Amino acid sequence: MDFNIEADYLQRGTWKKSVFVLEFSDGFICFAGAYLTKYLQAALQLQVFLEKYGYLHQEDHIHNEVEVQSAISGFQWLSRLPVTGELDGATLRQMTEPRCGVSDEGSRHTWARRVNAIFTGRRAAAGPPRSRRKRSVAQGTFVRRTVFVRVLFECVRDPRKATDRIHCPKWYKRHLTYQIVNRPRHLSLGSVRLVVRAAFQLWSNVSGLLFQEAPGGPADIRLAFYEGDHNDGASNAFDGPGGTLAHAFLPRRGEAHFDMAERWTLNGHKGHNLFMVTAHEIGHTLGLDHSPVRHALMSPYYRKLGRNLVPSWDDIIAVQQLYGKRMWRYTGSVLDPGFPRRSSDLGLPRHPDCAFFYTPLGHMVLFKGSRYSVLNLGTLRQEPYYPRRLTDWTGVPQGTNGALTRPGGRLYLFREQRFWRFDPVKVRVTREGQWAKDLSWTGCGNTPRSNDIL
Ligand SMILES: [Zn+2]
Ligand SMILES: [Zn+2]
Incomplete structure (x- = not known):
């Protein structure tokens, strides 16, 4: 019977099933023999893994069920697995993959800020807050289980890693x-x-x-x-x-x-x-x-x-x-000699809001604050009489931080959740709205539950 439960747990079990096994085992620890040892070892290894890589706190090694599910979800997210919070076979296998020993703590927060900075145009903060998670209230069987863990693994705590990540x-x-x-x-x-x-x-x-x-x-x-x-x-x-x-x-x-x-x-x-x-x-x-x-x-x-x-x-x-950034120039798919170059070496603004090739002018256009520049693609220097005022682009607001030209020549400019469509024939903005909702070709209308789009 024990063997059957174990096989079920390993093949398609969940964290809840493993808790059931531990509860069952507490009363029969003397009789369960080698199979129980395997359960306990698996649970201990899981906890040590999630603590080592920053998904569970290490303060007292006591974690409630919500914390463990959240930790597994976090691990699944970073590992590009379906985010279920359940300890399935794929998640267990992923934990045995060869990997870097640096903690994953804070990676999700940093990534969210990084991606947010792409869409908002704001520069990401130098580092994420690394506050240690608060001690949680222990519940039920987890208290009994973690007694083992505390005795066996207290020596692995290393405060240096956490402090390094806050300050430098x-x-x-x-x-x-x-x-x-x-x-x-x-x-x-x-x-x-x-x-x-x-x-x-x-x-x-x-x-x-x-x-x-x-x-x-x-x-x-x-x-x-x-x-x-x-x-x-x-x-x-x-x-x-x-x-x-x-x-x-x-x-x-x-x-x-x-x-x-x-x-x-x-x-x-x-x-x-x-x-x-x-x-x-x-x-x-x-x-x-x-x-x-x-x-x-x-x-x-x-x-x-x-x-x-x-x-x-x-x-x-x-x-x-x-x-900081550099600038690349390709001919076809081959990088031109002398590139990449630092944008400041070319006399260009260090942090332009956005840059794009504008077919009607045959030049690169670069927005920065309330002004714009037109760059000669050969010299990458500004054309004479620039920069000029952004009001030449009727209807385009300041601070757009993304641009692309669609087939047909219309230019789309983006800032945070909004977009502006610029018509090069009418020389003004002819449509604006929320890009995720209004522009079906972005493919962002639905938010998938898993993170497999990465
Ligand atoms: Zn690493
Ligand atoms: Zn070392």
């Missing part, structure tokens, strides 16, 4: 140095240096940051390989092959640590690719949190080396909101 979200300089402190014995120093340089380049290519290796130190960012407990907190101890691969600290501690026990590879199919993991951990050292976007470098899960090595749109927006 970014670097206040653009030129950063790095040092490779050590490396896996089976990889040559030359190849590791190449891989690390390429990983830093992914970030410098899309931001105003520049990186330079300082082989002898001192350096702003230090990359080192360690095994097991390496003196930065018991919860940061590495766990051998699989599981946690690496972790890093937010600015300005400037450290990324890699599990020496992993089978690190540079181009092989077996093992974990050092380039991919390094690129991810560098993101943390720059102040980035985990991302829910499927192909983001900052997704907490290990991603194999593939053809598509560029940072995702979410990585780019995240690093640019912290460190």
Whole structure:
């Protein structure tokens, strides 16, 4: 009978079923034998996992059912699983995936602010509030269960991680140095240096940051390989092959640590690719949190080396909101020589509201506050007699922060939830409204429950 319950729990069980098992087991702990041990181990592992990655508080290891469901929902959201709050098979499997050891706490909040900044045009705040969650009132069986947890796992608490995340979200300089402190014995120093340089380049290519290796130190960012407990907190101890691969600290501690026990590879199919993991951990050292976007470098899960090595749109927006933008120019799909360039080097406004190609003029147009500029695409300099007043664009308000041209030549401008349609023939706004509701081609009319649109 025990075996049947367990199989049901593992295949399609929910958290509620596991609670039932624990309640049942409390009275028969002496008779349930090995199967009960498995239940308890699974529950303990679940709690340790959700606490380690910031979904449950660690203050007293007591959590009520609502908190646990909310924690599972948060984990499912960041992992791009259907958000049910139930501990189903897919959620359990996801918890065993190789991943980064940095906590996911605050990632959802940061992501919401980042995306909100895209639509509102306001710059995202430097960092999310990281207040520790309040101690909750324990209820029912969770009190009894957590007695075990408190005894076994009290030693994993590490307040340093929380305080790091409150105070130091970014670097206040653009030129950063790095040092490779050590490396896996089976990889040559030359190849590791190449891989690390390429990983830093992914970030410098899309931001105003520049990186330079300082082989002898001192350096702003230090990359080192360690095994097991390496003196930065018991919860940061590495766990051998699989599981946690690496972790890093937010600015300005400037450290990324890699599990020496992993089978690190540079181009092989077996093992974990050092380039991919390094690129991810560098993101943390720059102040980035985990991302829910499927192909983001900052997704907490290990991603194999593939053809598509560029940072995702979410990585780019995240690093640019912290460190400024660059400008790219492509001919077809090939980046022109000399690009990307810093927009300030070209004499352009550092934070334009929006920019778009305007066919009637054959030039780029750039809105900034109450004025607009017209840029020559060849020189990327302003045309003579600009900037001019935005009132030339009859009906267009200040502060629009997105623009696109639809087939037929009509220009759509966006600010927060609203849009303005500009007719280039009538030279004025001919329609306005709420884009999600009124523009069916945006596909935003319905809000899906799961987050698979990412
Ligand atoms: Zn990470
Ligand atoms: Zn460490």
